[in-house]
Amino acid sequence: MKRLSDINLRDPYILPVSRENTYYLYGTDGATAWHGKPAGFDVYKSCDLLNWEGPYPAFRPGPTFWGTHHYWAPEVHFYQGKFYMFASFKAEGIARATHILVADHPLGPFQTHGDSPITPRHWECLDGTLYIEKDGTPWMVFCREWLQVTDGEMYAVQLAPNLYDTVGEPILLFKASSAPWSKPGEGGEQVTDGPYLHRMGNGQLVMLWSSGGYQGYATGLARSVSGKIIGPWKQDETPIFHEDGGHGMLFQDWYGNLLLTLHAPNNNPKERPIILRVEERSGTLEMKEVSSAF
Template sequence: MRDPFVLKQESEGCYYLYGSTDPNIWKGKAIGFDVYKSRDLEDWEGPFPAFRPEPDFWSDTNYWAPEVHAYDGKYYMFATFKAEGVCRGTQILVADQPVGPFIPHSDGPVTPHDWECLDGTLYVDEDGTPWIVFCHEWVQVKNGTVCASRLSPELDRAIGEPILLFSALDASWVDAVKGGAGYVTDGPYAYRCNNGELLLLWSSFRQGRYAQGIARSVSGGILGPWVQEPEPIYENDGGHGMIFRTFEGKILLTLHAPNSTPDERPVFIELAEEDGRLRYV
């Protein structure tokens, strides 16, 4: 599994684990997304088929990075899709329960149709406005970026033009991939600290290895400006992470490591938070 994402379901006292689960996620015909269920993050039930495309679904490859968010009484999956001759993008799916089945909610991707995009995540600001935060991919722009777009209250379309938050080279620790071909931005995820500071997790490469970085919003809002932490929080060839709290109150970072297929697995790392700073326990 790549790109692990955990949904904590209070009413059931359990966790749902989603991720990129196709046997070959890089090429060939995609199958869908699976989900696992656990009460202790150690013993897992599943896999259960969370999403399987209908025959007329537009995308047939690169099913990546599903995130599931509880919002307004339903469960919304933000997931990356692609098809031959169509730009990669994040579409929003919906279901009545965390295990699915998820069905298309937005009319195709809500990211710009002429941009190669991936890894959309939901962020709801303090006014209750939903946003999608996503990456404009380095394969198209070389210096990958993280952008945000407002979403409709129904989460079925973007409203207005994307807003640039930062680019890969804004972080001093980022190195180029594939002999200088470009600079990667992957997997944004927003985390609000106890003191009100807003962090944004995202991933890139350092010295040839996948790494988990953190940006900090000066304003405390999603539009920043964003300041990059000088060092990744994890640089041992793992990333595309998110943070959640366990039922016992622990703060866990989950990411996949190593970054090689088919060896990648979800990893759970306990963190402590002090004055808006995160560190390993």
């Protein structure tokens, strides 16, 4: 058994599966996040969010799989009876892209869903996440990297019902510079990372996303004025987490508590998944006292 403090993961994603009384934890392996060829993606499991079993091999690429390094930010969604992993990959001479994988169980084994990535071929992209609109239409929100556009961009693209293809062109939602809390780097670059969509109790659609902040890596909220994925999107003035941690997502435990997981610090190889208790209050997300158990 391991505690979260023993697990060197970036970009954590926790999938609760109530019928198994099990939480599944995915993420970017810290040891190979920037250098080397990863074996694939692993998964950990827990019944209490305190003690974690694993790692178990969730995805191992076949000999013809195109991605060779930078296996980043896997997240798993249950959709139409199967588990779909959205993850980013890179290869020499090939733009970073999000590829969709599929399995019958959260432990995998995950296989490629479609022959090619789902993001635009010549764009440097990452961190695709699935969002199902109120009318049942699947969308993917993803980032276009600052490496290519300087001012990082956030896009949404409609997906076919079977998730094999996109429908129409990507829609620009906002740029990193639209958030007052996003700090430009020395070359003027601004990052868009880790989008995650959440419908608040008051019906408002918000997006968690991360960027460089004035006290380190940070996570803030954008709000859809229309309540739909296409926006327009308005940025909060201050981040909800500013202490050098980010790429977060929200989930509920078995008792209905709303929890936020993200990695902190944003310093390889010291990054670890952490879990924070949050509350929806006055239209925003407020951190409650952090449990030492996590």
